[in-house]
Amino acid sequence: MNEPATPDAASPEEGDPEGRTDDERERSEPTDGTDTAEEEAAAREEAATREPGSGAAAVVAALEAAGVETAFGVQGGAIMPVYDALSASTVDHVTMAHEQGAVHAADAYGIVRGDPGVCMATSGPGATNLVTGIADASMDSDAMLALTGQVPSDMVGSDAFQETDTVGVTAPITKHNYFANDSDEVGRTVGEAFALANTGRPGPTLVDLPKDVTFGETDRPVGEPTAPDRAVPDLEADEEQVEAAARAIQTAERPLCLFGGGVIKGDATEQARAFAREFEIPVVTTMPGIGSFPEDDDLCLSWAGMHGTGYANMAITHTDCLIAVGTRFDDRLTGGVDTFAPEAEVVHVDIDPAEISKNVHADYPVVGDAATVIDQLDAAIGYGDAPDTESWRAQCDEWRERYPMDYAIDPDEPVKPQFVVEAFDAAMDDDAYVTTGVGQHQMWAAQYWTFTTPRTFVSSHGLGTMGYGLPGAIGARVAADDDREVISFEGDGSFLMTIQELSVAVREHLDITVVVLNNEYIGMVRQWQDAFFEGNHMASQYDWMPEFDTLAEAFGAKGFRIDEYDDVEEVVEAALAYDGPSVVDAHIDPEENVYPMVASGAANGQFALAEDQL
Amino acid sequence: MAGPTPEERPHPTGRRDEHGVRKEPDHGPEPTRRATVSALVEDEPGVLARAAGLFRRRQFNIESLTVGPTTVEGHSRITLVVEETEAGIEQAKKQLAKLTPVIAVGELSGDAVAAELVLLKVRGEEPDKVHAITSMYDGQTLDAGPRTITVQITGDETTIDDAIDAFDQFGIIEIARTGQTALERGDSPTTPGEEPGHSAGSTDDDEFTNYDD
Secondary structure: OOOOOOOOOOOOOOOOOOOOOHHHHHHHOOOOOHHHHHHHHHHHHHHHHOOOEEHHHHHHHHHHHOOOOEEEEOOOHHHHHHHHHHOOOOOEEEEOOOHHHHHHHHHHHHHHHOOOEEEEEOOOHHHHHHHHHHHHHHHOOOOEEEEEEEOOHHHOOOOOOOOOOHHHHHHHHOOEEEEOOOOOOHHHHHHHHHHHHOOOOOOEEEEEEEHHHHHOEEOOOOOOOOOOHHHOOOOOOOHHHHHHHHHHHHOOOOEEEEEOHHHHHOOOHHHHHHHHHHHOOOEEEOOOOOOOOOOOOOOEEEEOOOOOOHHHHHHHHHOOEEEEEOOOOOHHHHOOHHHOOOOOEEEEEEOOHHHOOOOOOOOEEEEOOHHHHHHHHHHHHOOOOOOOOHHHHHHHHHHHHHOOOOOOOOOOOOEOHHHHHHHHHHHOOOOOEEEEOOOHHHHHHHHHOOOOOOOOEEOOOOOOOOOOHHHHHHHHHHHOOOOOOEEEEEEHHHHHHOHHHHHHHHHOOOOOEEEEEEOOEOHHHHHHHHHHOOOOOOOOEOOOOOOHHHHHHHHOOEEEEEOOHHHHHHHHHHHHHOOOOEEEEEEEOOOOOOOOEOOOOOOHHHOEOOHHHO | OOOOOHHHOOOOOOEEOOOOOEEOOOOOOOOEEEEEEEEEEEOOOOHHHHHHHHHHHOOOOEEEEEEEEOOOOOEEEEEEEEEEEHHHHHHHHHHHHHOOOEEEEEEOOOOOEEEEEEEEEEEOOOHHHHHHHHHHOOOEEEEEOOOEEEEEEEEOHHHHHHHHHHHHHHOEEEEEEOOOEEEOOOOOOOOOOOOOOOOEOOEOOOOOOOOOO
């Protein structure tokens, strides 16, 4: 085991367990906001009305007019004019080690802030390196703006050096994308792309910037960032739809709220919580919906789906009225559609009409903004007519007792990953941000961390991108207030995919804690191989992993190691006290699997509690 | 972990079909039907590729796709014929409507006006007989030589299919079909909210009417 933090690196002052300096505490003091808000508005207006001079300056002015504070990216030939203009801007730039790091950081930044994150890359390989993260943002409806350099217009189509058809490549994974072809228009286009990303159902947008367009002269001000009129949906739902849905909820005997990521993205957490509590309706969330409802609330059954809780999956299987808000009924949630909530009438609230009846038929479609619609539903149901949920809640509580989230600890055996997650959860504040990679560690983090605050679970859901955790933590750290903690759970395989971003965390002196739940396997694959491929561990054994604690030191970060239960408390304390990036290489039980588990395409109620039940 | 095994748990008897609709367990497969969808779009580069890419990516079964300008400058009309289940058709229309350059999407009714154009190149050994068939289908001869004759036929899909069958006796060398294009009959707009435009040349006004005006 490594030594604890050196005294000069981490000297936690008394009374401040996070070990922050006076300077940092001062920065995190809340300000009254008045002056700052006015100054910000003035700065935005100045950027919107300024004569930019060049296409590149117009791009930067558009970012400033949109209120962008930080962009993440990597330099390169075709994007150089934009970077040059950025040097004179109020927009901070965080240089990442790889474009994939930039796009994930921007994604996480956007999740935490609730405004689009911005990432930048050059043409060709720079742009293609963004593709994974753009697809990730698209699947999770994360607002994001990607700016890519492009070869000069007259060379487009000639297979020039570092040329890729970026607009073509990213068309299926963006909400919309643009090829800028005019220096006079490019600023407005960037503003429109930014606004569009955040309008209605959020999503990633991209502007491809040919070098001659950014080099070209223009004195045309960029104006306010504005989304096209057609892209702005009505927030309020049709009254008849609301009335019909309200009647269905009132007459239900076993109603269940299903809160998806849209509740968080639509800033509807407050309304959603009040609604469930007012009518005493039990709540399950989706994985992206984690944080929309506090997991320590009596009504909360945590999240449903493949590795969701047994009680959430029992409730979703037996409900007669599913009030689904801001979810797209992904197959990891539903299992086999034929057996999904088979007795339920489905009320589906979504801002995107194309999500209604896409995967699961909506008996009561309600198209509109989550917060607005929940208020409408609340008013339509009114007092006195609420469904009587007492016996249904008792049933849910009984399931909670029959299928508890649990794991066995043997002090002589390797450390259980769940124990590590719980130890960090106990040591950190309720509003700490948790980012993850993808795999078993992600599931343990989602299962054993008690989330109570929206936007605190920052993860790759729909695309399942391994390597999201560390760059995600960097984005979250840059976005978050200084007094809130950031922790990233990674698997050994996942961490190795974007480990180079540790250099960025060190350079920027970012106070994040990376916890590698290291089982020397690409564990989720190993779990499936054990269940469905007769234990043939083809290409899933990762016993060639580096020593992550030592490697962290090589990057200039602080390294810690957990080998046994006795190490846990000390390491948790030291890692959290360390002011800067630290990596905890937690060697966990290599045989531990994630349960409960619903087999792919099976019925949610058929969740397995152990391998022999699959 | 505690708790009853999967077999010991209570299970509901209900089921859903592949579209997530609650159904009896022994329901049959959903029937498909052909739908003609008309999309009014901004005439910007790549809009056709976006529409086509959407249909490929989402695995919609597309029969034909045509595109051309409308009476409004800067607008084009894409006409799609898809063969899908009822739910599939609804989803195709919604996804198409989500594309940023798409202004409006409509599904055409059964009595909409639909037509297709085909060019047929047949062997020229029996020019009189070829001409007779061409006349029968109100077609035109575009090119006639000693070895080949090329004719043009327009009409609805059935007419085109019949014509091709009729020309088959001469030996068809090459075929080019456009795919269907269609407009709603009478005063009904082809896509929701679409207002009648005024073609240049039909009035003394050379300007196209812009819907945004």
